[in-house]
Amino acid sequence: YVEENLGVMSVGFLLSSPDDAVIWRGPKKNGLIKQFLRDVDWGEIDYLIVDTPPGTSDEHLSIVQYLSAAHIDGAVIITTPQEVSLQDVRKEINFCHKVKLPIIGIVENMSGFICPKCKNESQIFPPTTGGAEKMCQNLNVSLLGKVPLDPQIGKSCDRGQSFLSEAPESPATSSYRNIIQRIQEYCDQRHFQEEKII
Amino acid sequence: LLLFLPERSNLAGVRHILLVLSGKGGVGKSTISTELALALRHSGKKVGILDVDLCGPSIPRMFRVQDSAVHQCDSGWVPVFVDQDKSISLMSIGFLLEKPDDAVVWRGPKKNALIKQFVADVAWGDLDFLIVDTPPGTSDEHISTVEALRPYKPLGAILVTTPQAVAVGDVRRELTFCKKTGLRVLGIVENMSGFVCPHCSECTNIFSKGGGEELAKYAGVPFLGCVPLDPQLSQSLEEGRDFIQEFPKSSAFPALAQIAQQILDGTSQWSS
Numbered sequence: 001y002v003e004e005n006l007g008v009m010s011v012g013f014l015l016s017s018p019d020d021a022v023i024w025r026g027p028k029k030n031g032l033i034k035q036f037l038r039d040v041d042w043g044e045i046d047y048l049i050v051d052t053p054p055g056t057s058d059e060h061l062s063i064v065q066y067l068s069a070a071h072i073d074g075a076v077i078i079t080t081p082q083e084v085s086l087q088d089v090r091k092e093i094n095f096c097h098k099v100k101l102p103i104i105g106i107v108e109n110m111s112g113f114i115c116p117k118c119k120n121e122s123q124i125f126p127p128t129t130g131g132a133e134k135m136c137q138n139l140n141v142s143l144l145g146k147v148p149l150d151p152q153i154g155k156s157c158d159r160g161q162s163f164l165s166e167a168p169e170s171p172a173t174s175s176y177r178n179i180i181q182r183i184q185e186y187c188d189q190r191h192f193q194e195e196k197i198i
Numbered sequence: 199l200l201l202f203l204p205e206r207s208n209l210a211g212v213r214h215i216l217l218v219l220s221g222k223g224g225v226g227k228s229t230i231s232t233e234l235a236l237a238l239r240h241s242g243k244k245v246g247i248l249d250v251d252l253c254g255p256s257i258p259r260m261f262r263v264q265d266s267a268v269h270q271c272d273s274g275w276v277p278v279f280v281d282q283d284k285s286i287s288l289m290s291i292g293f294l295l296e297k298p299d300d301a302v303v304w305r306g307p308k309k310n311a312l313i314k315q316f317v318a319d320v321a322w323g324d325l326d327f328l329i330v331d332t333p334p335g336t337s338d339e340h341i342s343t344v345e346a347l348r349p350y351k352p353l354g355a356i357l358v359t360t361p362q363a364v365a366v367g368d369v370r371r372e373l374t375f376c377k378k379t380g381l382r383v384l385g386i387v388e389n390m391s392g393f394v395c396p397h398c399s400e401c402t403n404i405f406s407k408g409g410g411e412e413l414a415k416y417a418g419v420p421f422l423g424c425v426p427l428d429p430q431l432s433q434s435l436e437e438g439r440d441f442i443q444e445f446p447k448s449s450a451f452p453a454l455a456q457i458a459q460q461i462l463d464g465t466s467q468w469s470s
Contacts, residue, residue, distance in 0.1 A: 018367060021374035023336045026306030054223040054334060055253035056301045057309070080224075083436050088254040091301040098303060118398035124427050128436040151404045158363035158406065 009040050026058035033062045047187075054088070056095040064099045073187050074102035076144065079135075080110045081127035086135050093139060104186050105142035107179055108132035113149040114171070124149065145179040147172050207350075208274055209317075211324035212246070214465055215352040216384060217343070219376070221368025223334035225360045226389040228256040229435060230425070230457070231331040233450075234356075236442040237458030239285045243326035246277060248316060249290035250343050251333035252302050252309050258292040262438020268293045274319035289320045306338035313339060317346035327461075334368075336375040344379045353468050354382030356422065356461075359410045360390045366409040373417050384422075384464060386414040387457060391424035394449055422460055425453040 001007045011022060011032065024032075042048065050067075053059055064072070075096055079089040089106070096103050108131060113122050127133075136143040150172040156163035164173050209215070218231045228251070235245045249257035258264040261280040268289070269276045277287035291302060291312065304312075322328065330347070333339055344352075355376055359369040369386070376383050388410025394401050404427065414421035428450035434441035445451060 019370050019374050021336050021371035021378065023341065023375055023378065025310075025338050025341060029337065056303045057253055058305050058338075061303065061305065082432060084228075084256050084259060087256070087259060087298065090299040091253070094299055094301040095303055098301065113393065113402075113404065115395040115398060115400055116402060117400035118395060120395065120397040122393075122396060122429060124393060124404075124429050125432050126429060126436065128433065149404050151402055151406070154362045154364075154405045 007042065007045075009036055029058055030062040033059060034066055037063075037066050056091060060095065061099070064101055072101060073190055074104035076104050076107060076183065078107045078109050079132050080125045081108055081123070081131040082125045083129040085125075086129065086132065089132075090135065090139070093141065103141050104183055105144035106132050106136055107144050108146040110149050111146035142182075144182050145175050147175045147179070208319065208321050209328070209350045212322055212328045212350070213326050214469065215328045215330065215347060215350055216461070217330045217332060217347075217352060217355040217381065218358060219332050219340070219355045219372050220334050220358045220365075221336065221370070221372040222359065222365045225334075225358050225365055226425075227334070227358050228260060228331050229431070230356065230358050230387055230389065230454075231329050232257065232260040232435065233431075233441060233454045234458055234461065235286055235327075235329055236440050237455055238327055238462070240442050241458065241462060243462075244285050244324065246287045246289070246320075246322050246325045246328045248320065248328060248330045249288065249292065250313050250316060250330060250339050252291045252304065252312065252339065253333060255290045255292035257288055257290045257331055260435050260438060261286070261288060263288065264292060264298065264438075266293055271321055273321040275321065277320055277322060287322065287325075289316060309338050310342040313342045314346050317343070336371060340375065341379075344381060352381065353465065354384040356384050356457075357386045357419075358389050359386060359413065360405045361388055361403065361409040361424075362406040363409060365405075366413050369410075369413060370417075373413075373419070382468065383417075383419040384468070385420035385460065386410050386417075387422045388424045390427050393427040396429070420460070420464075422457045423453045425450050425457075 050063060077089055077092050079085045093103065110125050113124050132143055148171055150170050152167045152170060153163050153172060156166050164176060167173055218227045220227050231247055235247050238245050247257055249255050263278050263280055266278045268278060277289045278293055280286045330343060332343065357369055357372055359365045373383060390405050391407060392401050393404050411421050426449050428448055430445050430448040431441055431450045434445065
């Protein structure tokens with residue numbers, strides 16, 4: 001537990017050294033994922049967030065399969081603004097459609113950088129094909145928000161601190177908060193709809 | 199009894215094979231693979247890139263050949279040449295998809311089968327270098343690729359990281375993978391290392407600094423250099439342009455050129 005109301009499970013906790021590599025083929029990975037879902041005593045929680053590796057393979061298929069009995073509210077898909085990233089995200093969106101996983105929306109990360117000295121904005125990862133905004137329009141999925149680059153984000157993650165607490169004034173913080181609010185609204189709406197059906 | 203003869207295979211004409219690995223996603227493996235190929239080509243070498251990232255194949259687009267198709271010949275698949283020059287050739291699952299947005303939703307065994315084919319059945323011809331671009335991690339693709347390449351004695355692997363601890367933490371595991379599979383580590387590249395504001399020249403370490411270099415020191419492997427964030431490089435990759443040829447004054451150029459030079463300098467030492 002990170003805090004009383006924030007619990008974490010990861011294979012990282014099971015490794016005896018930071019140099020230990022998990023060199024497993026699919027079946028073994030699927031086995032551990034099953035265990036993580038079945039054997040972790042989460043207790044009563046409001047949200048379970050499942051962080052996944054990049055791609056559309058064993059881990060993704062397994063987690064969707066194993067969680068199909070519990071209902072998954074949906075997936076949040078992260079991209080950066082460039083086409084090289086969007087290209088892969090379109091595949092991820094197709095994956096979600098294939099396995100009938102609802103898409104809550106897309107987050108465009110690393111979206112612009114404001115120089116701390118001169119305050120000018122640079123597009124380090126240029127949205128040459130219109131960024132997530134255009135893709136979301138084309139594919140009829142929600143754009144939950146854009147998060148700008150902020151050196152404090154990486155620092156906070158490396159130090160295991162809450163960025164939102166460490167840098168409350170950062171534009172990235174307000175972006176995150178807006179995105180989180182939209183996700184909560186989506187989830188609340190779904191539950192409301194389900195209750196109506198019942 | 200099937201006799202396997204590496205000298206009669208499709209890789210017989212390939213002088214040096216090197217892998218580009220990372221524990222982490224999104225650190226710039228495909229970028230480094232692409233720029234390394236362009237820089238080696240600039241030095242007069244013939245280069246091939248084998249893209250074994252089956253879920254997120256980025257290489258075709260980085261050379262503006264994403265719409266090309268792959269043809270068969272007597273000895274197997276003909277790689278896609280990026281231009282008339284024929285000095286850079288590519289193979290990627292990206293060329294085999296019916297639609298570019300098609301997701302490859304395969305479990306390990308199917309991925310492994312295709313990787314074996316990619317390693318054995320591409321008619322590369324004569325190449326100075328074959329660069330193998332990988333997806334992040336240490337799983338099916340990596341195990342299969344290293345196993346399939348073993349008879350051809352690859353030079354080794356370049357490991358790419360960004361400077362922060364979370365990325366470096368995964369690259370430590372990648373180093374373990376290399377040790378366990380007997381793959382020589384040619385060096386570590388610290389990518390996205392600093393950003394120089396084009397307006398005022400202030401340098402900001404957006405993703406921290408120094409993690410890659412420290413790791414190289416700690417692990418006793420060569421440090422190949424820091425590549426800064428460079429919007430011109432990102433733009434170049436988006437448009438499938440030759441960054442090395444067209445933007446020699448851009449901020450990422452010196453580091454990328456240096457990485458290629460170190461590889462060239464090292465090959466004689468490593469192949470013995």
